[in-house]
Structure formats: structure tokens, C-alpha cells
Amino acid sequence: MAGRPARIPSSDAAAAARRLQSTGLSASDIAEISGVAVTLVRRLLRPAAARPARIHRTTVEAILGIPMNAARRRERPLPGLVEADRAANSLQDLAEHGWPTSFLAEQLRTSTQTLAAIRSRKRRRLALALDRKIQRLATRLLASDPAGHGIAAHRSRRAQAAARHRAPSVTLTDEDLDDLDALLAVLRQPQDRKADEQLMPGAAEACHG
Incomplete structure (x- = not known):
């Protein structure tokens, strides 16, 4: 007796993905909950002519297994998942210290795309x-030097340049701007006095006299 086919039509999974999307889940949300690659989820959300006709049975079952009320439960951590903020900060710190993403991906046995997304x-x-x-990995590498792990200097510089480009810009509050204005006013005072003396040499001599 022949077993069930490994690949089956994608129509049921595509329909389920669209319904889940209508409840407020993004393609990334569906991918995280189901364990299916986000690129495949996005392809399933395309029109019928543009999506794969057949996909693995396990993929279909994973998407069909997502409850329709999952969107309302997204704020609660899913089993085995944690917020990505700490990992994102660690990866940015590593890049700022010259550790290339490709090296990190190799050490972590994951893809550069996954690390970039995090x-x-x-x-x-x-x-x-x-x-x-x-x-x-961050604890170990931040205490060492990329060159000591065989990473060429130009690769470290490229990683650092990319990290600087990604770094968020600083937003000044009104209080920050007031403090900055006060500091500039103090710094300008000697220059203003010198300019006054140059414009009115007689007055300056009278003051010194």
C-alpha cells in the first residue's frame, strides 16, 4: 500500500494563510508560529498563478494548525520563543567591534539572512x-579580537562601517536643545568680547585705562 504523497496542493495552506492575514497576522507572524520559512509564506500569499502549486505536506499541516485567534494571542510569548531585542543589540555590538555577519552565521549554524532580520x-x-x-557567542567574541580568529582587517572595517550606517540617529529633546543653546552661549562669550574690542578699540582702551 502506497504511503501518502510528500507534496500536496498548496491551495488549502494558501487559503488559510490569507485568512490568518485578514485577522492581523503578518507573513512573519505566520512563519514564526508555524515554523515555516517566511519566504514560503509570502509566496503562498501571492495570487494563485504566482505561488507554488504543490508544497510539502508538513508545511500545509503547520499552517492549517494555526488557530484563527492567534492574532489576539501574539502579545503573549509563544512557547520556546523570546523577544528579539537583546539578540539584536548583541549582534549590533558584535558588528561595531568588527565581527562580520557571515562569520557569526557560521559560528551559530544559521544563515546571514536570519541574523540580519534579527x-x-x-x-x-x-x-x-x-x-x-x-x-x-557575544560574550566570548566581545572579549577577543577579530584578527585573532583569522578575520581580515578589511572585513572587520566593512562590518564596522555597516554597523555605523545602521546605528539609530540621536533625537534631541527640547531640554537637550536648551542645554545645547546655553553651552553655545557660554562658548561664544569670549569671541563676542574680542569682536567688541576690535570694533571699538577706543572703548576698550578706556576700559583698560
Whole structure:
């Protein structure tokens, strides 16, 4: 007796993904909950002519297994998942210290795309196991030098340049701006006095006399 086919029509999974999307879940949310790659979820959300006709049975079952009320439960941590903020900060710190993403991906046994998505916070949550691996790796590498691990200087410089480009810009509050104005006023005082003396030499001599 022949077993069930490994690949089956994608129509049921695509319909389920669209229904889930209508409840407020994004493609990334569906991917996180189901464990299906986000690129495949996005392809399933395309029109019928543009999506894969057949996909693995396990993929279909994973998407069909997502409850329709999952959107209302998204604020609660899912089993085995943690917030990505700490991992994102650690990956950014590593880049600022010259550790290339490709090297980190190799050490963590994951893809550069996954690390980039975490670092940019496009992924709001990640597997607890990966988060722990990132923290352990960051602790070890931040205490060492990239060159000591065989990483060429130009690769470190490129990683640092990319990190600087990604770094968030500083937003000044009204209080910050007031403090800055006060500091500039103090710094300008000697220059203003010198300018006054140059414009009115007679007055300056009278003061000194």
C-alpha cells in the first residue's frame, strides 16, 4: 500500500494563510508560529498563478494548525520563543567591534539572512535556543579580537562601517536643545568680547585705562 504523497496542493495552506492575514497576522507572524520559512509564506500569499502549486505536506499541516485567534494571542510569548531585542543589540555590538555577519552565521549554524532580520528587528521574536547561542557567542567574541580568529582587517572595517550606517540617529529633546543653546552661549562669550574690542578699540582702551 502506497504511503501518502510528500507534496500536496498548496491551495488549502494558501487559503488559510490569507485568512490568518485578514485577522492581523503578518507573513512573519505566520512563519514564526508555524515554523515555516517566511519566504514560503509570502509566496503562498501571492495570487494563485504566482505561488507554488504543490508544497510539502508538513508545511500545509503547520499552517492549517494555526488557530484563527492567534492574532489576539501574539502579545503573549509563544512557547520556546523570546523577544528579539537583546539578540539584536548583541549582534549590533558584535558588528561595531568588527565581527562580520557571515562569520557569526557560521559560528551559530544559521544563515546571514536570519541574523540580519534579527539585528534589524524585522523578526520580533526568535527561538530561545538561538537567543542563548547569540548571547554566549557575544560574550566570548566581545572579549577577543577579530584578527585573532583569522578575520581580515578589511572585513572587520566593512562590518564596522555597516554597523555605523545602521546605528539609530540621536533625537534631541527640547531640554537637550536648551542645554545645547546655553553651552553655545557660554562658548561664544569670549569671541563676542574680542569682536567688541576690535570694533571699538577706543572703548576698550578706556576700559583698560
